[in-house]
Amino acid sequence: TIIKRMGLLLIATVILMIFVIGCIVYQIKIIARQNKIAQLREDFSYAMIHDMKTPLSSITMCTSFLHSGRLDDKPEMKEKYFTIVENETDHLLALTNKILTLSKLENHKLEMNKKKISFEPIIEDLKEKFITKSDKPIHFTIDLKAKEVYVDEEFFKELMSNLIDNAIKYSKKSIEIKISSHYDDKYTIIKIYDNGMGISEKDQRTIFDKFERASATKRTKFGGATGFGLGLNYVYQVIEAHEGKIYVNSIEGDFTEFTLFIPKIMEEL
The missing domain is CATH 3.30.565.10 (Histidine kinase-like ATPase, C-terminal domain)
Structure with missing residues (x-):
């Protein structure tokens, strides 16, 4: 008799519980996705710093040698150091341009001159x-x-x-x-x-x-x-x-x- 009288209430309770469980599962998925994005950003930052650190270190070392004057009487070695600086600068510029280009491509702001x-x-x-x-x-x-x-x-x-x-x-x-x-x-x-x-x-x-x-x-x-x-x-x-x-x-x-x-x-x- 009690179950019959409370039938609608029980059905409503079950539906509400299913809805709440669904919301919890959806929230867990969102949190997991946010954690994954955070991990990707962290890994990207590490990779970016690592890849940029090497050419920047090379540029700093080469400019230090060139500025010191120790290579003034060694033109071949001096030219070699200038070449390293140019190559590493081009490498950094290419990375920067690639990131900017990707951003424009994703936002459809870059037109192809086909x-x-x-x-x-x-x-x-x-x-x-x-x-x-x-x-x-x-x-x-x-x-x-x-x-x-x-x-x-x-x-x-x-x-x-x-x-x-x-x-x-x-x-x-x-x-x-x-x-x-x-x-x-x-x-x-x-x-x-x-x-x-x-x-x-x-x-x-x-x-x-x-x-x-x-x-x-x-x-x-x-x-x-x-x-x-x-x-x-x-x-x-x-x-x-x-x-x-x-x-x-x-x-x-x-x-x-x-x-x-x-x-x-x-x-x-």
Whole structure:
């Protein structure tokens, strides 16, 4: 009799309890997400400080030597120190510009100056650049059936540079990089393959996210590749700005291949 009389009240109580439990679960998820974001920011700050500290230390050391006058009678050594200062300054400027560019791309405040450009000279320039600066042997295989691509030349060159730099950074002792291109009905398709460390299935889901290196602190401390986790996010944002697509295919410990789909010029579609 009591249950019958209090039926509506009991039902209302159960519904209220379910609602309260749902709110608690939702609140726990929000707190967990906030903690994850806080950890990402902390790791990013550490990686940024670590990466900027090295070039700044080099610049400080070189300018100190140059200012002391001890290299005035050694022109070759003096020129070498000037070159180090210039290179490290360019490195810091490139990092700063990348962060600013990403911010503009995310807020859709950066317009692409797209035009049809020749693909091969860009690849050849990057090939020579990375072979010269790398302390590992690199072998490039170039197969460009698509000779031209409709892109913003400056951003496209930086995009390709990021992908090749990643291939070298996460490589084995000997590096094999294959770059190919071809057309289909709507897209210029570009593939960048390397025989490096590969990417796990779990990481493949997040590699294009901003500051994706949640383990940047740990990796840097134990001698892993340094960086902010901006490179692949930059690639993704530039491809998005070109209204294209990017996919990754990788087996951990074996290879990684990025495939870019860049729309052809509208008149050709």
